[in-house]
Amino acid sequence: MNIEFTSAELAFQQQIRQFLNEKLPVDIAEKRKAGLYLGKEDQVRWQKILYKQGWSAPNWPVEHGGTGWTPTEKYIWATECALAGGPEVISFGLKMVAPIIYGHGSEEQKQRFLPDILASNAxxxxxxxxxxxxxxxxxxxxxxxxxxxxxxxxxxxxxxxxxxxxxxxxxxxxxxxxxxxxxxxxxxxxxxxxxxxxxxxxxxxxxxxxxxxxxxxxxxxxxxxxxxxxxxxxxxxxKTLLTHERTNIARVGLSKQRFARAKQLAKETVDLDGYLIDNPAFSQKMAEVEIELLALEYTELRTLSAVSTGAAPGPESSILKIKGTEVSQMIDELLVEIAGNYALPFVKEQFEDGFAGEHIGPETAANSAPYYFNNRKASIYGGSNEIQKNIICKAVLGL
Ligand SMILES: Cc1cc2nc3c(=O)[nH]c(=O)nc-3n(C[C@H](O)[C@H](O)[C@H](O)COP(=O)(O)OP(=O)(O)OC[C@H]3O[C@@H](n4cnc5c(N)ncnc54)[C@H](O)[C@@H]3O)c2cc1C
CATH class of the missing domain: 2.40.110.10 (Butyryl-CoA Dehydrogenase, subunit A, domain 2)
Incomplete structure (x- = not known):
């Protein structure tokens, strides 16, 4: 097993970094890095940039518009993109229904639906x-x-x-x-x-x-x-769809980017006797999360290494999903603790489709509790973590 990138993969990583540096809109990256919400317009704008580059659907077969990247290249793409503040594509069209259409649809359906999905027109x-x-x-x-x-x-x-x-x-x-x-x-x-x-x-x-x-x-x-x-x-x-999207299930890049932000904020946040990062209880929590994150990254790299030597992907995606959401939710907790009493916006106006808040501290801090609440979803959707544990029990432990 080799979990080092090859020289070709390192060159690919450079190419990705250069593209992100030149083409990722700064306003979108800043919002994403600050943990703020992206609207439909932001999302579609970014996906159309990827489309123009030919990179909107790395998981599709090349004949339908995919990139032909290896699993490791897809991992490098997802990780570098998240670290730079690039949003993940909205999965429903590009990652969920498209594989069903090109896998099981008629020729007429492929021609009718796939081009608009690829170009983010629909x-x-x-x-x-x-x-x-x-x-x-x-x-x-x-x-x-x-x-x-x-x-x-x-x-x-x-x-x-x-x-x-x-x-x-x-x-x-x-x-x-x-x-x-x-x-x-x-x-x-x-x-x-x-x-x-x-x-x-x-x-x-x-x-x-x-x-x-x-x-x-x-x-x-x-x-x-x-x-x-x-x-x-x-x-x-x-069911075939569930086995399609195995790359980026642990969302390591996003967690690394959010953890780096938490670390930076802890260095800037004043605590009783200095800065929060110097508080032994808090820095121990940060260290625990960092160790979990590193272990997650290496587990994903080990899985990629096995897949790239020809092994069929197994129930590892269940392990990666559970640990990925757990680490992500641990980072949410750190960010809420860092924000302290600025963590929640005050509810200012109530609408039929939500409410608008007003923040007394920094906007990113005011978004940390809403993000925490929102991200509880990650252990429920896409097959809840309990269901993933059932899969591991059957497929890995043979119970
Ligand atoms: C924010 C969010 C977005 C979503 N988006 C979509 C979407 O776009 N489209 C869509 O179709 N669905 C979507 N879902 C639905 C999601 O897939 C379901 O919520 C999920 O499958 C769990 O189903 P349930 O909510 O009915 O909970 P239940 O299935 O009723 O489960 C309740 C609890 O019991 C546990 N449980 C259930 N069965 C077992 C078992 N056999 N063994 C052990 N524990 C078990 C579950 O883990 C959970 O903790 C979304 C959910 C959320 C929260």
């Missing part, structure tokens, strides 16, 4: 979870009944991230009769969000932001040609 959201179907997703209840060359969709999806911006939603729906086994009754539909009968309703999270939504379907007519692959095979397609 914003997608994910319609899997329902009120009583999260970890046990196969028990979902949204139905799609065929009538001629259309499906009539009825039901509701929940926790739909950024659905308020979406042009399209990819949904798992039940097409089979009630007696058909759940996993064999599910189909995969692409639904235009402008279709009559769709209502999007925001769910305001603890950070006061309308990031997630409920999406209601009331007799929504969807052409049968918008179904991916065969009827009743949606579950199989959805």
């Amino acid at each position: 914003w997608w959201c994910q319609g899997y979870s329902e009120a009583n179907a999260g970890s046990d997703l196969a028990s979902l209840k949204t139905t799609a009944a065929q009538e001629g060359d259309e499906y009539i969709v009825n039901g509701a999806k929940t926790w739909t991230t950024l659905g308020q911006h979406a042009d399209w939603i990819f949904c798992l729906v039940r097409t089979g009769a009630p007696e058909v086994k759940n996993q064999e009754a599910i189909s995969f539909l692409l639904i235009d969000m402008k279709t009559s009968g769709i209502t999007v309703s925001p769910i305001i999270t603890l950070d006061g932001k309308p990031e997630v939504n409920e999406v209601f379907f009331d007799n929504v007519r969807v052409p049968v040609t918008n179904r991916i692959g065969e009827e009743g095979k949606g579950w199989t397609y959805a």
Whole structure:
């Protein structure tokens, strides 16, 4: 096992750094580094810069617009990008639905949808979870009944991230009769969000932001040609997606960038007897997080080393997901502690889609508690950490 970068990989790293230095907009990088929110406009602007460079979809096959990078090059890209303050691309189009379309869609679907996803002309959201179907997703209840060359969709999806911006939603729906086994009754539909009968309703999270939504379907007519692959095979397609995106699952680059910020802030923050960084109790906490982060980085590099010598990716992604979210949430705690009584903005105005705060200290400090609350999500979505532990028990420990 070799976890050192080769000379070619080091040259690639330089190329990436140069690109980020020249092309990453300073205002976006500053917001990202300060832990502030990025709007749709910022996100799309950055993704279009990547598109122009040919780098918007490193995980796609080259024939559809991918970069052809090795797993290690993808890791270098993700890490350098995060360290420079570059946002990760929004995953729903580029990382989630696109692999299903190029993997299982018809030629017509590939030509119709992939170019707009690659160029970030279309914003997608994910319609899997329902009120009583999260970890046990196969028990979902949204139905799609065929009538001629259309499906009539009825039901509701929940926790739909950024659905308020979406042009399209990819949904798992039940097409089979009630007696058909759940996993064999599910189909995969692409639904235009402008279709009559769709209502999007925001769910305001603890950070006061309308990031997630409920999406209601009331007799929504969807052409049968918008179904991916065969009827009743949606579950199989959805499962293949879970094995697709293995790079950057631990988000080491982002955690390194946020930890470096915490360290810098601790050096500048006045404590009772000097600066916070010199407080033995606080510096011990920082050291513990730094050790965890380093261990995470090396675990990811070891996994990459195995994959690049031809080993099939295994359940390591579950380990990386758990440790990655734990480290990220430990950094949230450090940042809240550093901000102290400036950590929460005062709620100033209440709107239907959230609330606006006023900060008495620095804006970055005022965002640390909202970020902390928001980032609790990381151990829930994408397969909760408890579910990942179940996978490790079965696949690694053989229990
Ligand atoms: C901020 C946020 C954004 C999201 N965005 C999206 C999105 O865009 N699209 C989408 O479709 N979904 C989205 N989700 C939904 C997410 O995938 C689900 O919340 C997740 O799968 C958990 O399902 P649940 O909320 O129904 O919790 P439940 O499945 O009811 O779980 C509740 C608790 O029980 C534990 N648990 C459940 N089953 C087991 C088990 N077998 N063994 C051990 N413990 C178990 C879970 O770990 C959890 O702690 C989002 C969720 C959040 C919080």
